[in-house]
Amino acid sequence: MKNNPNPGITYRFNVLFRIVAKELLRAFYHFVYRPLRPSVRFHCRNIFEGRNALIFANGEVTCVCADHGLINLGNVNDSSVEDIWKGKGFEDLRKSFRNNRLPLRHCAVCFAFEKIKKPSDDIYDITPFFWNTHIETTPVCNLECAICRRDEVEKHRGNARLSPDTVYRMLDEIIKHKTNKFVLFFGFGEPFLDKNIYDYVSYLKERFPEVIVSISTNGIPLDNENNVEKLLNTPLDIVLFSVDGITQEEYVKYRKGGDLKRALSAMERLVNKRQTKGLAHPYIVWQYLYFRWNDSDKSLRATVNHARKIGVDLLHFLPTRTPITGISWKNVLRRDSNVMYKFGSIDHDYNPHGRSRVIQVTDDMEEIPL
Numbered sequence: 001m002k003n004n005p006n007p008g009i010t011y012r013f014n015v016l017f018r019i020v021a022k023e024l025l026r027a028f029y030h031f032v033y034r035p036l037r038p039s040v041r042f043h044c045r046n047i048f049e050g051r052n053a054l055i056f057a058n059g060e061v062t063c064v065c066a067d068h069g070l071i072n073l074g075n076v077n078d079s080s081v082e083d084i085w086k087g088k089g090f091e092d093l094r095k096s097f098r099n100n101r102l103p104l105r106h107c108a109v110c111f112a113f114e115k116i117k118k119p120s121d122d123i124y125d126i127t128p129f130f131w132n133t134h135i136e137t138t139p140v141c142n143l144e145c146a147i148c149r150r151d152e153v154e155k156h157r158g159n160a161r162l163s164p165d166t167v168y169r170m171l172d173e174i175i176k177h178k179t180n181k182f183v184l185f186f187g188f189g190e191p192f193l194d195k196n197i198y199d200y201v202s203y204l205k206e207r208f209p210e211v212i213v214s215i216s217t218n219g220i221p222l223d224n225e226n227n228v229e230k231l232l233n234t235p236l237d238i239v240l241f242s243v244d245g246i247t248q249e250e251y252v253k254y255r256k257g258g259d260l261k262r263a264l265s266a267m268e269r270l271v272n273k274r275q276t277k278g279l280a281h282p283y284i285v286w287q288y289l290y291f292r293w294n295d296s297d298k299s300l301r302a303t304v305n306h307a308r309k310i311g312v313d314l315l316h317f318l319p320t321r322t323p324i325t326g327i328s329w330k331n332v333l334r335r336d337s338n339v340m341y342k343f344g345s346i347d348h349d350y351n352p353h354g355r356s357r358v359i360q361v362t363d364d365m366e367e368i369p370l
């Protein structure tokens with residue numbers, strides 16, 4: 001695992017800013033919002049409906065994706081996932097929500113936080129099991145992306161890895177409950193550096209075909225014929241390539257240590273090989289995060305054209321607020337900047353946040369609108 005011992009001023013500023021901003025927002029909800037709207041109830045889709053859980057490589061379960069050990073709700077190395085879901089960690093958080101309090105500073109900015117204006121009697125009922133589960137089988141990565149601090153990952157996970165026995169035990173639970181709509185085999189590492197990942201996908205899909213299994217990758221380990229072949233031998237539903245730039249200079253600002261040519265070549269290789277084999281899966285998504293250094297019209301247009309040329313199924317331009325020093329303000333502030341370009345003939349209702357603008361690109365379109 002790589003380790004950058006010097007976090008740098010940008011990173012420290014970003015961490016501090018986020019802590020202060022979240023605490024201020026949480027105070028606002030408790031001391032301003034709540035007294036003004038006493039009938040509104042605070043609710044969390046993660047801890048009551050299982051909308052998202054992340055299982056780290058050291059076995060710890062969290063509801064907060066953006067943290068490294070901020071909250072530990074139990075450990076799959078010594079408990080079943082079901083016991084953790086029904087156990088003290090989750091229950092303490094639920095108790096706080098039932099008292100109309102936000103238990104964690106992160107709650108104030110979390111996608112799962114809801115303010116229910118007309119609460120029904122059952123808003124605090126809990127579902128039997130998860131709806132969406134992230135499994136970080138490995139925290140090891142070949143890149144050092146600006147915000148994904150390898151030293152923090154290493155400090156938290158150490159040398160711990162989920163053993164295949166533990167992963168299969170968790171998958172058996174998911175298969176037994178059949179409540180998951182999604183299983184995502186990634187956390188903060190690079191999933192294709194785990195040699196077992198292909199077997200995990202096949203095991204799960206063969207026993208629970210309805211679940212949608214997805215993997216996010218920086219793509220570089222797939223610039224390899226053998227790995228692409230192994231991937232296409234699995235019934236994986238979605239593969240998401242995290243490639244944020246169309247020139248090496250733009251790309252490497254965030255994806256430190258990355259090689260754009262290899263990431264693009266991996267995408268192209270997968271598209272071509274899938275076509276040669278006549279397969280309709282996996283659905284191939286190019287995810288491009290907007291930062292202030294990769295958001296010019298020239299770059300975006302070149303990206304759309306390249307995605308069309310390669311033949312990926314979908315290109316997703318996505319605004320992000322992390323790191324704050326990299327924010328593409330014009331896109332964060334534009335309501336319709338979360339946009340997806342659909343190219344291929346393979347149909348899929350991929351829309352992970354349910355609020356992306358979709359542009360269907362057809363063969364007769366000479367100029368594609370930005």
Ligand SMILES: C[S@@+](CC[C@H](N)C(=O)[O-])C[C@H]1O[C@@H](n2cnc3c(N)ncnc32)[C@H](O)[C@@H]1O
Pocket residue numbers: 141145147148186187188189190191216217218240241242287289320321322323
């Ligand atoms: C941390 S990555 C690890 C998985 C894999 N190595 C990859 O690069 O896709 C997991 C997901 O987080 C997304 N991500 C990384 N940095 C982000 C940011 N600043 N804002 C929003 N999403 C981000 C990635 O694009 C990816 O889809």
